[in-house]
Amino acid sequence: MSTLAVKSQPVYQELEWDRSGTHHILFVAAEDAALAHRLLANPPPGSMTLIRLNDSANPDSAWAKQLAASARYLEAHALPETLDLLREALYASRMGTRLYLAGPEDAIWQASQLADSFGMTRDEVRQMQLGTTARPVFCVHCRTITRGVHTNIVPCSGCGRALFVRDHFSRRLGAYMGFQIDAESPGDIPAAEVIYP
Amino acid sequence: MNASFNIEIRRIRELAPGIREFSLGRSDGEDFPVYSGGSHIVLSLPLGERQHRNPYSLLGDPTVRNTWRIAVRKQEQSRGGSAWLHEQAREGMRIDISAPVNLFPLDRLGRHHILVAGGIGITPILSQARELARLGADFEVHYAYRGPEYGVFADELETLAPGRIHHYVATRREQIEFSTLLAGRPLGTHFYICGPAGMVAASMNAGAALGWPESHLHSEQFLAPTGGEPFDVELTLSNKRFTVPSDLSLLEAIEQQGVDAPYLCRGGACGQCETEVISCDGELLHHDLYLSAEERASGKKIMPCVSRLKGGCMTLKL
Numbered sequence: 001m002s003t004l005a006v007k008s009q010p011v012y013q014e015l016e017w018d019r020s021g022t023h024h025i026l027f028v029a030a031e032d033a034a035l036a037h038r039l040l041a042n043p044p045p046g047s048m049t050l051i052r053l054n055d056s057a058n059p060d061s062a063w064a065k066q067l068a069a070s071a072r073y074l075e076a077h078a079l080p081e082t083l084d085l086l087r088e089a090l091y092a093s094r095m096g097t098r099l100y101l102a103g104p105e106d107a108i109w110q111a112s113q114l115a116d117s118f119g120m121t122r123d124e125v126r127q128m129q130l131g132t133t134a135r136p137v138f139c140v141h142c143r144t145i146t147r148g149v150h151t152n153i154v155p156c157s158g159c160g161r162a163l164f165v166r167d168h169f170s171r172r173l174g175a176y177m178g179f180q181i182d183a184e185s186p187g188d189i190p191a192a193e194v195i196y197p
Numbered sequence: 198m199n200a201s202f203n204i205e206i207r208r209i210r211e212l213a214p215g216i217r218e219f220s221l222g223r224s225d226g227e228d229f230p231v232y233s234g235g236s237h238i239v240l241s242l243p244l245g246e247r248q249h250r251n252p253y254s255l256l257g258d259p260t261v262r263n264t265w266r267i268a269v270r271k272q273e274q275s276r277g278g279s280a281w282l283h284e285q286a287r288e289g290m291r292i293d294i295s296a297p298v299n300l301f302p303l304d305r306l307g308r309h310h311i312l313v314a315g316g317i318g319i320t321p322i323l324s325q326a327r328e329l330a331r332l333g334a335d336f337e338v339h340y341a342y343r344g345p346e347y348g349v350f351a352d353e354l355e356t357l358a359p360g361r362i363h364h365y366v367a368t369r370r371e372q373i374e375f376s377t378l379l380a381g382r383p384l385g386t387h388f389y390i391c392g393p394a395g396m397v398a399a400s401m402n403a404g405a406a407l408g409w410p411e412s413h414l415h416s417e418q419f420l421a422p423t424g425g426e427p428f429d430v431e432l433t434l435s436n437k438r439f440t441v442p443s444d445l446s447l448l449e450a451i452e453q454q455g456v457d458a459p460y461l462c463r464g465g466a467c468g469q470c471e472t473e474v475i476s477c478d479g480e481l482l483h484h485d486l487y488l489s490a491e492e493r494a495s496g497k498k499i500m501p502c503v504s505r506l507k508g509g510c511m512t513l514k515l
């Protein structure tokens with residue numbers, strides 16, 4: 001089983017502001033006090049909107065605490081609702097907007113798909129992985145995406161097949177490819193291991 | 198090096214003082230290929246003993262395959278190309294043209310498209326507008342020209358997209374205000390401009406100031422090679438040494454030596470003719486729109502279609 005990164009696997013840079021933008025939307029789905037401090041202590045020119053997934057036990061978010069008073073702050077308690085907030089913000093946004101996504105891959109790639117649907121291009125969107133490394137897994141057999149996968153083998157939430165989670169990633173789907181591990185010898189399924197904590 | 202067609206000039210129309218439209222058909226009677234909006238072709242014009250090659254945008258409907266159309270403005274300081282098309286060209290004449298190349302394509306993932314034309318820069322904009330209309334895409338056209346008689350494609354545009362064409366006539370003191378035109382546009386808007394250098398630069402500056410990223414700002418300009426002082430050239434791979442006269446571009450002089458140099462646009466835009474400078478003992482006069490500031494400063498690259506050397510001799514890896 002390959003654990004080596006393949007070409008399609010995303011590599012994330014440390015988040016930096018794009019100071020050529022005139023409106024900045026920061027979408028965060030995980031805590032990172034050091035990153036929050038580094039970014040928000042030195043904000044770019046222009047207006048800012050912070051959209052935060054607030055699903056942790058700690059309501060005292062470093063993101064919210066560091067935010068400038070002039071910035072707009074929006075939060076929701078689950079990812080789908082947080083993505084709805086982002087959709088509304090993008091709908092009202094104008095050219096000159098930059099989008100920054102920080103969080104687990106499942107959240108930042110669903111947010112990326114939303115940005116794609118508004119016609120944003122790669123030079124307008126920046127991403128950084130934070131928090132859990134759990135993977136969204138696309139079943140190549142039934143096309144269902146199983147979310148929050150921590151193990152190398154997982155039952156598909158759509159068809160129930162035991163899927164082997166590959167490193168092969170689709171930016172369009174925002175998910176790793178999963179294929180049936182016992183297709184050749186039915187029932188021969190190795191024990192799953194937690195490798196994406 | 199490029200695929201080419203022999204064509205017959207089927208029809209010449211005088212559109213305005215100094216602007217002529219040519220309808221071209223293949224000499225062998227076959228259909229042309231389909232092209233994409235924003236494409237150009239290179240015409241090989243018989244100027245005396247040498248072939249003179251000029252790029253012109255295709256302006257017709259990209260899906261019409263029996264006729265291609267171009268429009269040519271007579272350049273005040275023509276080195277012969279546009280003057281030949283205005284003074285010598287006749288219906289029925291045959292010349293060679295290249296296959297189409299597109300350095301100014303539409304972004305089909307865009308959600309709204311703003312097309313801007315200055316003067317004869319309307320030609321690629323017209324084929325882009327036709328393609329957008331056919332796709333059912335959301336677009337608007339802003340067309341600036343010197344006086345009412347120079348709005349030569351105004352009627353065609355109005356037919357194509359009624360109510361979405363905005364006219365700016367210089368004699369009526371109308372001018373495009375780019376910081377207003379580009380402000381407050383929804384996400385996913387793309388901007389395309391073809392026109393005079395000053396107009397293109399003003400629009401790009403306005404876009405950058407409003408935070409537009411480069412990927413949404415599209416422009417096309419073709420530069421005509423300017424003459425200049427003669428200089429000496431040595432080609433190491435072809436083993437040639439010659440002088441570039443004042444009225445030929447470096448690329449044309451290389452071609453006159455029988456050396457098959459790469460090119461596409463011949464207007465400093467595409468980068469195809471990029472050539473390595475091994476050494477030079479003069480000042481490189483970069484006129485292209487392609488090389489970066491660092492590449493220019495390195496003195497190791499030149500675009501022979503529009504750039505030259507001031508004094509001395511240069512050695513090229515060609």
